[in-house]
Amino acid sequence: MALEPDIPGELDESRRCDPHDVALKSFFLGPQSENADWFGEILRGVVTSYVSWRRRKYPCDGRAISDSDQRLPEFRRRRAELVTEVHRLLHRFEEEVPKFSPRYVGHMFSETSLPAMIGHVITLLHNPNNVSGESSRVGVELESEALAALAQMLGFDSARARGHFTSGGTVANFEAMVRARRRMEHWMAVGVAAIEEGMEALSLCQAAHMGWEMRDDLHPHLGDEQISAFELSAHNPYEAAQVIQSIFGATYRGPVILVPDHKHYSWVKGAELLGLGKEAFWSVKLDERGVMCVEHLRERIEEAHDKDRPVMMVVSVAGTTELGAFDPVDEVQNLLDRLARRKNLHVYHHVDAAYGGFFAADVCGNWESCGLTDGVCRALGAIRRANSVTLDPHKLGYVPYSSGAFITARSREYFANSVDAPYLDFEAGTDRGPQTIEGSRSAAGAVATWLTARTIGLDADGYGRILRRTVQARKRMQDELESCKAPTRIIPATSNVLAFCVAHDGEPLSVTNERTQRLYEAFSPRQESPFFVSRTRLRFSEYGAMLTPFTGQWDAEADEEELVLLRLCVMNPFLDSRETDVDFPAAFARAVDRYSR
Numbered sequence: 001m002a003l004e005p006d007i008p009g010e011l012d013e014s015r016r017c018d019p020h021d022v023a024l025k026s027f028f029l030g031p032q033s034e035n036a037d038w039f040g041e042i043l044r045g046v047v048t049s050y051v052s053w054r055r056r057k058y059p060c061d062g063r064a065i066s067d068s069d070q071r072l073p074e075f076r077r078r079r080a081e082l083v084t085e086v087h088r089l090l091h092r093f094e095e096e097v098p099k100f101s102p103r104y105v106g107h108m109f110s111e112t113s114l115p116a117m118i119g120h121v122i123t124l125l126h127n128p129n130n131v132s133g134e135s136s137r138v139g140v141e142l143e144s145e146a147l148a149a150l151a152q153m154l155g156f157d158s159a160r161a162r163g164h165f166t167s168g169g170t171v172a173n174f175e176a177m178v179r180a181r182r183r184m185e186h187w188m189a190v191g192v193a194a195i196e197e198g199m200e201a202l203s204l205c206q207a208a209h210m211g212w213e214m215r216d217d218l219h220p221h222l223g224d225e226q227i228s229a230f231e232l233s234a235h236n237p238y239e240a241a242q243v244i245q246s247i248f249g250a251t252y253r254g255p256v257i258l259v260p261d262h263k264h265y266s267w268v269k270g271a272e273l274l275g276l277g278k279e280a281f282w283s284v285k286l287d288e289r290g291v292m293c294v295e296h297l298r299e300r301i302e303e304a305h306d307k308d309r310p311v312m313m314v315v316s317v318a319g320t321t322e323l324g325a326f327d328p329v330d331e332v333q334n335l336l337d338r339l340a341r342r343k344n345l346h347v348y349h350h351v352d353a354a355y356g357g358f359f360a361a362d363v364c365g366n367w368e369s370c371g372l373t374d375g376v377c378r379a380l381g382a383i384r385r386a387n388s389v390t391l392d393p394h395k396l397g398y399v400p401y402s403s404g405a406f407i408t409a410r411s412r413e414y415f416a417n418s419v420d421a422p423y424l425d426f427e428a429g430t431d432r433g434p435q436t437i438e439g440s441r442s443a444a445g446a447v448a449t450w451l452t453a454r455t456i457g458l459d460a461d462g463y464g465r466i467l468r469r470t471v472q473a474r475k476r477m478q479d480e481l482e483s484c485k486a487p488t489r490i491i492p493a494t495s496n497v498l499a500f501c502v503a504h505d506g507e508p509l510s511v512t513n514e515r516t517q518r519l520y521e522a523f524s525p526r527q528e529s530p531f532f533v534s535r536t537r538l539r540f541s542e543y544g545a546m547l548t549p550f551t552g553q554w555d556a557e558a559d560e561e562e563l564v565l566l567r568l569c570v571m572n573p574f575l576d577s578r579e580t581d582v583d584f585p586a587a588f589a590r591a592v593d594r595y596s597r
């Protein structure tokens with residue numbers, strides 16, 4: 001379809017960019033591959049340096065492929081075949097979703113940064129396997145450094161924090177579940193052993209939530225073997241459960257996990273994978289802002305306690321997948337801290353910051369001017385108080401797939417797979433392999449993040465600037481949508497995700513949802529469109545507190561259980577550029593107008 005170019009207006013002085021913002025343009029290829037020469041030069045340099053390294057390494061070994069081999073017709077024929085296939089492949093990829101373009105505002109990816117791509121390519125050439133130091137000498141070091149940079153961005157004490165890169169947020173969330181369960185079961189085992197020894201009179205929940213202090217007091221008086229006899233997963237969980245049952249005199253029904261109702265589907269997968277059973281998944285209600293209701297969390301913890309169900313973990317989300325909204329991480333942690341202080345119940349808190357964690361780069365130095373609300377800043381600032389966190393550099397880190405990260409605040413909560421080693425020698429085991437869910441792990445995602453951190457910077461002046469601009473771009477997009485003729489209804493946004501629909505006053509939801517579906521098809525990445533968006537469905541059963549007043553604004557007739565919305569992840573660094581011939585936010589709003597008629 002024809003794309004309408006906007007008439008480029010005179011650049012108003014006041015709208016000219018800050019030179020520091022302009023400088024950040026050097027870190028991306030650019031929508032028209034503006035930085036192509038430079039990028040090509042660096043890539044050629046990378047290849048030259050890599051081949052020269054190989055030649056210098058064992059210069060006396062002699063050549064295995066001679067000039068005459070390379071001249072052989074058969075040799076040349078096979079090479080020519082490869083070249084043909086490469087061209088075919090490049091041609092096929094021309095059908096790929098053009099994520100680099102500001103016209104792509106769909107899912108949580110966009111342009112990848114040049115440092116990230118270069119880090120990726122260099123690692124690809126060396127191909128280290130970060131499973132252990134013997135298969136990766138430099139890769140594992142770079143991974144540690146990249147993790148320290150991420151931990152520092154989030155405000156963790158990087159000397160104590162520990163973690164590793166994963167293939168993404170899903171696996172990082174699994175890693176958290178494994179640790180939370182491990183910790184809980186260990187405390188339970190210590191508790192049971194202490195009861196058996198007549199040292200303590202604890203309830204099941206008191207044991208499962210005893211905290212490291214009590215555990216460290218009890219541990220020296222109990223043998224490791226005695227403790228491990230009661231470790232659920234170290235033996236037969238069904239038999240161990242019976243022992244626990246006989247000691248506490250009540251049926252042991254397993255732990256629960258408390259996750260807000262906007263949960264990412266990885267949590268459901270994880271609960272299944274761990275064999276906790278669907279019933280163990282207790283959801284926490286959302287409030288009128290579409291984020292976790294802390295009061296309901298408190299009630300659910302109490303309910304679990306009353307029913308003798310240990311809380312394996314509480315999850316809060318910093319940047320929800322649907323709306324980019326932030327749970328009140330600080331209030332959740334305050335609640336858990338109070339429980340620890342008043343009742344000595346220590347509950348594991350994981351923050352799923354897969355999407356939103358990188359906003360912490362801005363908050364670090366820039367609370368006032370970051371463009372985020374106070375609530376979001378407080379949530380970001382509280383991540384470091386939690387037990388662990390998930391981050392996805394392959395989302396707002398502008399790093400290529402696959403790159404996720406799992407970080408624990410304290411190294412002792414990192415070790416999950418051995419009963420003895422972790423608690424006897426915290427420093428031991430520099431190899432991550434025994435502790436990671438994944439086995440062989442590429443270092444590419446870690447190195448891409450490393451080079452990005454070294455160049456763009458995970459601070460207010462680097463990522464902070466980029467992300468701040470994405471929030472501004474989202475606001476621009478919102479202004480344009482609000483001023484277009486179609487009656488757009490926009491969910492109040494707090495970061496750079498925008499969700500909206502077009503709805504006429506008094507219209508039934510079914511009509512609105514159908515229109516949204518049509519709009520989505522017009523902007524679907526499955527085909528060629530002037531813009532690409534994603535779509536989400538918010539159900540009243542989960543989002544009711546927010547949706548009822550929202551749809552009430554236009555007196556919608558609630559004839560369906562859900563509201564379908566177009567969802568825009570406004571993260572392309574050039575979406576709101578003043579230099580381009582197209583004013584993307586304005587052009588998008590016009591397209592919405594046109595398609596909603």
Ligand SMILES: *Cc1c(COP(=O)(O)O)cnc(C)c1O
Pocket residue numbers: 108167168169170171173264266317319320321352353354355392404
């Ligand atoms: C994206 C996302 C995940 C899952 O991450 P993947 O990298 O897709 O595996 C988990 N939680 C949240 C909140 C996310 O946004």
